[in-house]
Amino acid sequence: MNKIILIIKREYLSRVRKKSFIVMTLLGPILMAGLMMTPLLMDTSDSEEREIWVCDESNLFESQFGDVNDTHFEFTNHNIEEVKIDFNESEAFALVHIPKVDSTTIDILESSVRVYTHKPMSFSNQRLISKNIESVVESIKLKEEGLTRELIDRTRAEVELNTIILGESGVEKSGSTEIAMGLSMAGGFLIYIFIFLYGAMVMRGVMEEKTSRIVEIIISSVKPFQLMMGKIIGVAMVGFTQFALWIILTFVISTVATTMLVAPTDVNIAELAQETELITQDLQSESGLTIVLNQLEEMNISFILMMFLFYFVGGYLMYGSLFAAVGAAVDSETDTQQFMMPITIPLIFSFIALQTILENPDSSLAFWCSIIPFTSPIVMMGRLPFDPPMWQIGLSMVLLIIGFIFTSWIAGRIYRVGILMHGQKVSYKILWKWIKQS
Amino acid sequence: MKVLEVQSVSKSYSNHIAIDDVSLSVPEGQIFGLLGPNGAGKTSLIRIINQITMPDQGEILFNGSKLNGDHIRHIGYLPEERGLYKKMKVGEQALYLAQLKGLSEREAKKALREWFQKFEITQWWDKKVEELSKGMAQKVQFITTVLHKPKLLIFDEPFSGFDPINANIIKDEILQLKEQGTSIIFSTHRMESVEELCDHIALIHQSKKILDGPIDKVKEKYKEQIYKVDFSSTNLDFLNSLPDHLKLITKNSHKAEIKIQNESPASDLIRFLLDQSDIKAFEEKIPTINEIFIRTVQEN
Numbered sequence: 001m002n003k004i005i006l007i008i009k010r011e012y013l014s015r016v017r018k019k020s021f022i023v024m025t026l027l028g029p030i031l032m033a034g035l036m037m038t039p040l041l042m043d044t045s046d047s048e049e050r051e052i053w054v055c056d057e058s059n060l061f062e063s064q065f066g067d068v069n070d071t072h073f074e075f076t077n078h079n080i081e082e083v084k085i086d087f088n089e090s091e092a093f094a095l096v097h098i099p100k101v102d103s104t105t106i107d108i109l110e111s112s113v114r115v116y117t118h119k120p121m122s123f124s125n126q127r128l129i130s131k132n133i134e135s136v137v138e139s140i141k142l143k144e145e146g147l148t149r150e151l152i153d154r155t156r157a158e159v160e161l162n163t164i165i166l167g168e169s170g171v172e173k174s175g176s177t178e179i180a181m182g183l184s185m186a187g188g189f190l191i192y193i194f195i196f197l198y199g200a201m202v203m204r205g206v207m208e209e210k211t212s213r214i215v216e217i218i219i220s221s222v223k224p225f226q227l228m229m230g231k232i233i234g235v236a237m238v239g240f241t242q243f244a245l246w247i248i249l250t251f252v253i254s255t256v257a258t259t260m261l262v263a264p265t266d267v268n269i270a271e272l273a274q275e276t277e278l279i280t281q282d283l284q285s286e287s288g289l290t291i292v293l294n295q296l297e298e299m300n301i302s303f304i305l306m307m308f309l310f311y312f313v314g315g316y317l318m319y320g321s322l323f324a325a326v327g328a329a330v331d332s333e334t335d336t337q338q339f340m341m342p343i344t345i346p347l348i349f350s351f352i353a354l355q356t357i358l359e360n361p362d363s364s365l366a367f368w369c370s371i372i373p374f375t376s377p378i379v380m381m382g383r384l385p386f387d388p389p390m391w392q393i394g395l396s397m398v399l400l401i402i403g404f405i406f407t408s409w410i411a412g413r414i415y416r417v418g419i420l421m422h423g424q425k426v427s428y429k430i431l432w433k434w435i436k437q438s
Numbered sequence: 439m440k441v442l443e444v445q446s447v448s449k450s451y452s453n454h455i456a457i458d459d460v461s462l463s464v465p466e467g468q469i470f471g472l473l474g475p476n477g478a479g480k481t482s483l484i485r486i487i488n489q490i491t492m493p494d495q496g497e498i499l500f501n502g503s504k505l506n507g508d509h510i511r512h513i514g515y516l517p518e519e520r521g522l523y524k525k526m527k528v529g530e531q532a533l534y535l536a537q538l539k540g541l542s543e544r545e546a547k548k549a550l551r552e553w554f555q556k557f558e559i560t561q562w563w564d565k566k567v568e569e570l571s572k573g574m575a576q577k578v579q580f581i582t583t584v585l586h587k588p589k590l591l592i593f594d595e596p597f598s599g600f601d602p603i604n605a606n607i608i609k610d611e612i613l614q615l616k617e618q619g620t621s622i623i624f625s626t627h628r629m630e631s632v633e634e635l636c637d638h639i640a641l642i643h644q645s646k647k648i649l650d651g652p653i654d655k656v657k658e659k660y661k662e663q664i665y666k667v668d669f670s671s672t673n674l675d676f677l678n679s680l681p682d683h684l685k686l687i688t689k690n691s692h693k694a695e696i697k698i699q700n701e702s703p704a705s706d707l708i709r710f711l712l713d714q715s716d717i718k719a720f721e722e723k724i725p726t727i728n729e730i731f732i733r734t735v736q737e738n
Binding site for chain 2: 003006007010014018208209212213214216217218219220221222224420422433436437
């Protein structure tokens with residue numbers, strides 16, 4: 001037991017002290033913060049004033065085009081050819097040509113509007129122009145049919161669903177689909193990333209020991225299984241450290257950057273949130289915020305967090321030992337491909353499945369994927385906010401533990417033979433022999 | 439007293455038998471040469487003694503009790519395929535390996551300092567292993583093998599990779615350790631070092647032990663009654679018509695090797711030769727371990 005702690009300590013310290021670890025830990029949050037800040041920065045950089053000319057031959061559209069943000073619309077009804085010449089010499093951003101229409105040609109108009117620009121036009125500008133024209137055309141058509149816009153607006157209905165889940169005991173719970181989906185996607189994604197990043201780190205560590213030939217010296221002092229588990233746990237702690245630092249640093253950097261780049265008077269929490277697309281519209285009103293908080297509370301955050309930790313650790317441990325076995329079986333990184341397949345496929349599959357399962361968290365695909373240990377860490381995370389039956393959670397947890405014991409047993413058997421094998425071309429058949437070998 | 443007893447140990451892998459019913463006993467305080475051609479099963483046997491793998495059959499006794507995990511700290515092993523963590527600092531790494539053997543950090547530091555001073559490598563302590571030459575790294579490996587003062591040391595081809603000067607330093611250290619009462623298993627197929635170091639040898643060939651015993655007894659057993667004679671004259675024609683029980687093996691200008699083919703004593707041969715010519719030197723030809731090795735391997 002003492003020796004496994006020594007191993008964990010070495011695996012941890014030797015990685016945490018590496019330059020690459022420090023660089024990645026510092027660079028990660030900067031990239032993340034950069035990613036979060038880009039929309040803000042883009043917005044400020046896009047603030048130059050724009051003038052768009054509209055050549056409206058039938059004089060119908062001027063009232064519809066109001067100035068939006070920094071885009072100013074300039075109307076004219078001169079001959080388009082003359083306007084084009086003027087436009088070419090002007091600084092204007094774009095020229096919209098709406099041909100003359102009357103009630104007989106209105107259908108043709110929909111496809112005959114032209115936009116001339118000096119530079120490619122952004123999608124949002126295009127949307128703005130086409131939407132404005134559409135709404136005028138719509139009004140004209142409505143008038144012809146004898147209807148008014150007010151009438152149409154009055155007949156329009158918008159229904160907001162308040163889903164309430166009726167528990168078996170009769171307790172009512174308001175469903176909170178968006179937040180739940182956000183949470184479970186984030187959780188599943190974290191587990192997925194963690195397994196890949198640090199599983200590969202375990203694999204490389206095993207390969208390093210094998211190719212540097214230190215492994216025989218070490219396993220004359222400790223059992224191969226101890227060495228393998230020590231490495232897996234040590235690397236997991238490296239991962240926890242890195243994740244924790246990432247979260248803290250990202251938070252610090254983005255806070256500092258936000259306050260520095262955006263003048264304090266400009267900061268409007270609601271606007272910020274919307275722009276960074278972090279929080280849904282609900283936040284814009286105070287009541288929305290309390291709704292989110294209430295929903296989070298009702299979802300029993302501490303339960304979900306505990307489950308997240310369990311599946312996070314369980315999933316990593318289960319896959320970690322398989323990564324270690326692959327590292328032990330091969331002589332060089334190039335040989336890993338064939339053995340990585342069976343590890344990556346269930347992982348990628350469960351990540352894809354997670355997205356469809358969120359649509360329908362009680363489907364049989366969701367059920368099976370959340371029970372089978374190879375996919376359960378990621379998929380069960382996705383199902384948790386939708387209150388799956390307790391027995392399913394229990395079964396999934398027990399199976400994950402059994403799965404972990406099973407994979408580490410298999411991996412341990414491959415590991416202890418593979419680690420001392422050099423220069424042998426290893427196939428699945430040989431791996432099977434190693435597993436059977438006493 | 440036997441420090442290690444291997445009792446009819448067998449081990450087979452999926453496609454071949456690595457060790458077939460091998461029994462050995464390693465006497466305390468001696469250097470035991472474990473010899474054999476490449477692939478004979480030496481390393482497999484050594485791995486079993488180190489509890490890296492388990493035997494299929496048979497038992498191993500260490501100091502009279504069944505080999506178990508507690509014995510790990512009394513055994514030091516320098517594998518043939520050896521290396522160190524390249525990115526780790528020398529001192530830190532040596533400390534780690536010593537602690538894995540069961541030394542406390544303080545004990546390990548103290549012992550390491552002594553060894554580093556002895557080998558005059560204290561300035562390496564904070565260097566990374568990748569900055570060391572191969573020979574330097576081997577010295578560090580040697581230190582980590584012997585640091586915890588094991589009762590039994592196992593060296594698998596210890597001199598491979600050492601230049602002659604460093605090989606000599608290591609050889610002297612091995613002999614000193616023997617003086618201090620350490621029992622040593624020395625596995626090699628380089629016979630000249632066996633001659634110099636070993637008190638006892640065992641020869642393994644094709645997974646089986648084919649020879650075992652104290653080195654002088656083995657040599658005695660493999661003597662062939664061949665005598666090297668140095669004559670003072672160069673007229674050695676009489677050697678062409680020797681009596682029946684004598685056989686000429688080789689002859690050059692004034693030297694010859696003669697084999698006695700029956701039980702008659704060497705003194706008879708001397709008397710016979712003196713009748714024919716003057717003799718400058720006469721000695722029995724003792725087979726080298728190399729010759730014994732090649733002969734027994736070929737016979738089997």
